Amino acid sequence: MTSTTHSNRASGEPSRPRSRSPRATAAAGGLHPFGVLILLGGAFLPIMDFFITNVALPSINASLHASPASLELVIAGYGVSYASLLVLGGRLGDRYGRQRLFLAGLVGFIVASLACGIAPTIGVLIGARIVQGATAALLIPQVLATFHHVLEHERKARALALYGATSGIAAVVGQLVGGLLVSANIAGTSWRPIFLVNVPIGLVVLLVAARIVPATRSPHPLGVDLPGTVLFAATLTVLLVPLAEGHSLGWPTWCWLLLVLAFVLGAATFAVEKRKEDHGEVPLLPPSLLRLPSMSRGLVMVLLFSIGFGAFMFIFALTVQDGLHEDALHGGLAILPMALLFLAGSLVAPKVIGRLGRGALTVGALVQLAGLGWLVAIVVTDWPHVSLWSMAVPLALVGAGQSMLFAGLFRSVLADVPTHLAGIGSGVLITLQQSGLALGVATLGTLYLSIAPHSAAHAFAGVEYVQMALVALLAVGAVALPRLTGDR
Missing domain, CATH: 1.20.1250.20 (MFS general substrate transporter like domains)
Known part of the structure; x- marks a missing residue:
């Protein structure tokens, strides 16, 4: 044993993982x-x-x-x-x-x-x-x-x-x-x-x-909440299946019945989870978490963000390939400016949020809003001769704005969650995020597919107008979130 090891133990300094091999660590x-x-x-x-x-x-x-x-x-x-x-x-x-x-x-x-x-x-x-x-x-x-x-x-x-x-x-x-x-x-x-x-x-x-x-x-x-898991999964399924299938099938009666059933199952899920929590158990989705300001306000914003994000990624790929008749390679490369600015924004987001607090979310929303507006203007004005190069800068703005919103929302939602419920709070957050992504594809994706056969440009613009409205709500709603570092 080396003298360095002795001195580390004597001083109470923990050994550094970097000094060991990954397997030994x-x-x-x-x-x-x-x-x-x-x-x-x-x-x-x-x-x-x-x-x-x-x-x-x-x-x-x-x-x-x-x-x-x-x-x-x-x-x-x-x-x-x-x-x-x-x-x-x-x-x-x-x-x-x-x-x-x-x-x-x-x-x-x-x-x-x-x-x-x-x-x-x-x-x-x-x-x-x-x-x-x-x-x-x-x-x-x-x-x-x-x-x-x-x-x-x-x-x-x-x-x-x-x-x-x-x-x-x-x-x-x-x-x-x-x-x-x-x-x-x-x-x-x-x-x-x-x-x-x-x-x-x-x-x-x-x-x-x-x-x-x-x-x-x-x-x-914690115990496994089987009734809550089954009810929640059933609620999501009967909600998203008719939303995805309804348009192409002409909205048969069973689609409307499933949508009604989704509300019934949602209410049953809440009731079952509340009863378990009232009896001292920790359910899959604790209703008490929803009473925390950060969760009640932040989760709504995460849902809106995820709906818009999921729909954008879905319809942009279809617009470039089916509408502009580009191949999959150019469809993938078209999104590169957004990817690069999302990466850059993710790296600087913690510092910006530390300096501006909730204001960083508003700035991010406004930057994304500007990018989306610019993108829609290019598609509608230049269609069907839209250059992928012409979309690079607005896509970069969209990526930069999304990165700031993404980082800020995830940080603010968990601000009020007690330490012993941090894992559950994180799970609820990611669950709602994924639900929003799927919901965006099923709803705004269906809207796009219903308009695209007549005009892909107007289908893209129509969906993006909805997303712009969602982003505008995020810009305003940021002031209602819990204070972050940098707020005065």
Whole structure:
């Protein structure tokens, strides 16, 4: 034993994870910086997969002869199963071990990705996407929970900031990577590599994570709220299915009945969760959290942001490919300015929020609003001869504004949540975010698909006017959020 080790122990200074190998750090119950990157890599794949499919939709349609409603379900089906099971995934990790659930979820995600990649029909693809979303819900919560449990102080703050940046960047980069893979048409496989690429990458993450991610679990795990999980999943399903299928089917009676049933199930979910909480239990979605100012106000804003973000990514890919007749490669490259500014904005957002407080959210909303307005003006004025280069600067503004909103909203929503409910609060936040993404595709995506056959330009503009209204509400609503560092 070296004198340095003796002096560190004598002074009470903890040993630094960087001085050990990743495997030795994990064996000692710590998380090496490389382990942080591996966990982020595991989280990157499921988040990217929600969006990577957007640029492949025309190719999937041509290959599998899918209806517009089926294409929406390829996106929304993943989002519904993902959102429904996120909180449950977190609780299972607390009870049975986070590393174990991370690895199990990753194995399931790899298998489901393989099934998506070889799907012979659109029905099989939708089913595999639902399974893919469910396995992602087992994987994702373990990343944040491990960071909270193992890391401290600056290392925890840095890891959480990297997670926020990763989740946002994965959304934008997904469409770029999807465009590259579809255009490459590897061995004539068209869209299939966007799912198959998860297999080798996932296997690498799996093998490394098994060796360098520490095994942790909660000393006091919460029980699994099976009734709440089933009711919440059923509510999301009966809400989104008619919204996605109604237009193409001419709004049959069963669609309207399902929408009514969604309200009934929503009310039943609230009643069951409130009863469990009144009896001293911790339900899947604690109603008491909704009474906190940060949650009640912030979650509404997260929902509005996510609806607009999910819809934008969906319709932009269709507008560029189906409307402007660009290939998937150019469809993916078109989003690159937005990706680059989202990345840059994510890196500077903590400092800007620290200086401006809630004002940073208002600034971000206004910047995004300017970008969206400029983008709509270009599409409507120059159609059908819209240059992708002409959209670069407004897309960059949209990405910069979104990055500020994304970072600020996630930070403010959890401002009032008690420490012992932080994990549940995070789960509720991510659940609502994913629900909003799927809802945006099902609602504003349906609006776009209903107008696009007549005029893709006006369909794009119509949806973006709705999104601009949502962003304007975010700009105004930011003043109602809890105070952040920098507020006076």
